[in-house]
Amino acid sequence: MxxxxxxxxxxxxxxxxxxxxxxxxxxxxxESRVDEQGLVLSDGQVVPDIRLTRGLHLRPGSVYVIENGAGEGKVAADAAGTSRDKAADPSDTARITVREWDHRRAVHLELAVTEDDMAIELDGTLKSPDRPALVEIAGRTRGGAAPLKLFEMAGRARLRLxxxxxxxxxxxxxxxxxxxxxxxxxxxxxxxxxxxxxxxxxxxxxxxxxxxxxxxxxxxxxxxxxxxxxxxxxxxxxxxxxxxxxxxxxxxxxxxxxxxxxxxxxxxxxxx
Incomplete structure (x- = not known):
C-alpha cells in the first residue's frame, strides 16, 4: 500500500x-413548476431542456429528463437498464429520479448520464436539509465497448457535516x-x-x-x-x-x- x-x-x-x-x-x-415549456422558475424564467416524464413535481418516483440537442446523446435510463419512457427521445442525455424530497428528513436523488458509450450513475442523499448533517454519494461508471470497460469503476463518498x-x-x-x-x-x-x-x-x-x-x-x-x-x-x-x-x-x-x-x-x- x-x-x-x-x-x-x-x-x-x-x-x-x-x-x-x-x-x-x-x-x-x-417554488418552481413544470409544464410543456420546461422547468418554470418562480420569476417566470423557463429552463427549456428539463422535462418531467413521470410522476408529480418533486414527489418520490418523479423522473426528469435533461436534453442536450437532437442526436447528441442517449437516454441514461437505457444505460442503467431501466425502461425507456414514452416521452423520451434519442436526444435525451440525462435522467434524474427523485427518491425522497423532505426538507426535514432528506433529499435523495438519482442521476444517470450517458456520453460516448460511457454511462455514469450517481446516487446522492442530503440528510436533514433544514440543518445539513450528512452528505452521502455513491456512483459507478459503465463502459459499453470492450476498451471502455477498462475504465469502469465504482465509488462512494461521505461528509459528516x-x-x-x-x-x-x-x-x-x-x-x-x-x-x-x-x-x-x-x-x-x-x-x-x-x-x-x-x-x-x-x-x-x-x-x-x-x-x-x-x-x-x-x-x-x-x-x-x-x-x-x-x-x-x-x-x-x-x-x-x-x-x-x-x-x-x-x-x-x-x-x-x-x-x-x-x-x-x-x-x-x-x-x-
Whole structure:
C-alpha cells in the first residue's frame, strides 16, 4: 500500500452560510413548476431542456429528463437498464429520479448520464436539509465497448457535516475522518480521508488529506511492486492535484460566502 499525506490551507465556509445556501437552492426548486415549456422558475424564467416524464413535481418516483440537442446523446435510463419512457427521445442525455424530497428528513436523488458509450450513475442523499448533517454519494461508471470497460469503476463518498465544523472550529479531534471517499477500479483501490484542524488566526482551515492506494484481488502483489517503483511520481501527482483543488477552492469560495441569502438567490436566477 502507498499512503500520501498532505496539508492544504483553504478558505473556510461558515456553517450558517451553508444552511442559508441550501435553503435558497431548495426553495428555488420547490417554488418552481413544470409544464410543456420546461422547468418554470418562480420569476417566470423557463429552463427549456428539463422535462418531467413521470410522476408529480418533486414527489418520490418523479423522473426528469435533461436534453442536450437532437442526436447528441442517449437516454441514461437505457444505460442503467431501466425502461425507456414514452416521452423520451434519442436526444435525451440525462435522467434524474427523485427518491425522497423532505426538507426535514432528506433529499435523495438519482442521476444517470450517458456520453460516448460511457454511462455514469450517481446516487446522492442530503440528510436533514433544514440543518445539513450528512452528505452521502455513491456512483459507478459503465463502459459499453470492450476498451471502455477498462475504465469502469465504482465509488462512494461521505461528509459528516455535523462533525466537520466542531473539528474545524475547536480542538476536538474526531474519532474518524469527517470526510472520506473510496474509489474501486478492478485493479486498484483508492481511499481518501480529510480531517480539518481548528481555524487559523486568519480564519482559514488547515485540512490534512490522506490518500491511500493498494492493489485489488489477484493483482495485489503486482500493484505493490508498481506502487513501490512509482511512489515518488505518484506522491508528486497527488500533492499537485490536491494543491490545484485547494487553489480553485480559494479562488471561488470567498466570492460565494460574501453573498447573503438574497444575493445568492439573485445570482442563481441570473445564471439561468
Amino acid at each position: 502507498l499512503s500520501v499525506k498532505h496539508t492544504v490551507v483553504v478558505e473556510q465556509v461558515p456553517y450558517p452560510w451553508l444552511v442559508d445556501a441550501v435553503t435558497v437552492i431548495r426553495t428555488l426548486v420547490e 455535523d462533525d466537520w465544523w466542531p473539528a474545524a472550529d475547536s480542538d476536538r479531534i474526531p474519532s474518524s475522518a469527517p470526510a472520506s471517499a473510496r474509489l474501486d477500479h478492478r485493479w486498484v483501490r483508492a481511499d481518501v480521508r480529510a480531517v480539518p484542524r481548528p481555524s487559523r488566526d486568519d480564519g482559514r482551515w488547515d485540512i490534512q488529506i490522506t490518500v491511500s492506494l493498494r492493489g485489488r484481488r489477484l493483482l495485489r502483489p503486482l500493484a505493490a511492486v508498481v506502487l513501490t517503483i512509482a511512489a515518488r511520481r505518484i506522491r508528486r501527482a497527488v500533492v499537485r492535484s490536491v494543491d490545484d483543488l485547494a487553489a480553485q477552492w480559494n479562488d471561488r469560495v470567498p466570492r460565494l460566502v460574501a453573498m447573503n441569502a438574497d444575493q445568492l438567490r439573485e445570482a442563481l436566477l441570473r445564471a439561468q
